[in-house]
Amino acid sequence: MGGDFAPRNVIDGVLSCVRSTRCDFRVLLAGDESRMREHLPSPIPDGIDLLHTEETVGMHDSITVAMKQKRQSSMYRALEQQRDGVVHGFVSAGNTGAVMALSTLILGRLPGVERPTIGTFLPSQKGPVLLIDAGANVDSKPSHLVQFGIMGSVFTEVMMQRPAPTVGLLNVGEEESKGNDVSIAAWPLLQQAPINFIGNVEGRDILKGTADVVVCDGFTGNIVLKFAESFPPLLKHTFRKYADRSPLHKIWAALMGRTLKGMIRDWDYQEHGGVPLLGVNGVSIIGHGSSSPKAIMNMIFRAKEMLDRHVNETIRDAMASASTPS
């Protein structure tokens, strides 16, 4: 029931998923049964099960409301199904804050993880770079940053098949002594962590691809992510202004715009499968509120891939080795 185009886009995505030859699992749709049936073919295709739920977490509901007052919501009930072993992964295009809070509450955290985190891929000159934390934890402590680094490293290594990914600490200068209190304290901890830590990276290094994983607090990460997302619209605006100069400019801008659109489409890695909440004892994938059916389908496949590739087991091992004094 979550997202701007629910339940239609969610259901269309699930239909594409179960019809795909890659699909070797079943999908449980949690939501208002009669509304779901409106969008489902009859009979319901094989591979889809329904879980009728009475409530919905709205996009503007507070975390407290989602946690305390909406225990019959599709989100709450679906996560309970995972906790109880009925399903093995959870995917939602709904209220991001609620997904994070309910996933942590219901699934619990992996051993050693203080704060579950979300990592987002950004484009770079060397391929996708994981920015972590991308907004889950606005006030992060040095120990949190280290855990983000470990979880981000595991996720990148396992899911992108990039062995020993480089991890950089997002900072205002290259030297160890640079930064704010939190980043200065995090540096030596990251240095000791079981990751390929390459030191500080600056704002300009993200899109250069200097590090495979860029660690930061969730305040900075959220701002950088949303700032990055606003580049294409600025480019579009700049084009429109150029086109307004004359009919010839207009034709030229239209021709260029079409090519450019294709070129920067690859930048949108979220479209490729949502953002995982790492550190919870389960699989929880968060999609954009405006997720397309294709994005929903990719999110489900990504959840399955996280299970197949044993992301959580690997995080568990890495966290254990981090806490063992060397």
Next chain:
Amino acid sequence: MGGDFAPRNVIDGVLSCVRSTRCDFRVLLAGDESRMREHLPSPIPDGIDLLHTEETVGMHDSITVAMKQKRQSSMYRALEQQRDGVVHGFVSAGNTGAVMALSTLILGRLPGVERPTIGTFLPSQKGPVLLIDAGANVDSKPSHLVQFGIMGSVFTEVMMQRPAPTVGLLNVGEEESKGNDVSIAAWPLLQQAPINFIGNVEGRDILKGTADVVVCDGFTGNIVLKFAESFPPLLKHTFRKYADRSPLHKIWAALMGRTLKGMIRDWDYQEHGGVPLLGVNGVSIIGHGSSSPKAIMNMIFRAKEMLDRHVNETIRDAMASASTPS
């Protein structure tokens, strides 16, 4: 003597400046006299005075070295000339940290200003937006953020002639309750300040132009600024990859690239005159290390403009009205 192309670019910029019909002032060049004379025509054009200095602050010198061990540097001596009333503004393409520290040390702060700050213009769909603090203060307190807001508002109003500029607090959500500890505490203080505060703005709002002035701590500001600067290189890289596909793609990319270059050139507001250090009791303009002669010239004209438009007097008045309980 500062910057990657000193003294050549600095002197070429000064020569363009004094030869311009807009120039109604004299320029004092501080540096090694014999090296300066190598790049100056003989006789030295009217309007240029030389101050011979023995030392130079290097681009990698620490602030402590610049403050304690290099009191005969061109930077130190030139700022002393301003303190003593010999000159009325200071411009440098040298070591940014040293310019900030020495300007604060030698010129002092305006009444009520705890931390001098640098503000940088970024492009937006509605014209230039001032991001402040852009890196001077990595650990900012709520009261600092308010002062950044006041100084940024004055600078934008006076220099860009935008009456009652809107001021937004860079944050992770629109609601007053959102953010990290510092931003949550800064919100009510900004609300009470003598500025046109419009509340929180998010990362995506910067390039949209939602606020004329975007206030943030220097850690976030530095990262956002450097991240923004790395966007054109990513675009260039994306173009190059596209061009590599075939000879036809190459021609098309070259044609597009040329137009696009012109379109995004306007994004570089620093080229238009450096970045002012606001809050010091004087005029101090910081240029990029790789400043072109044109950038140097523009920095000098901007310093003069700050004097003509009484930026510091206006900041002084605004700070006084902020500290008066209403």
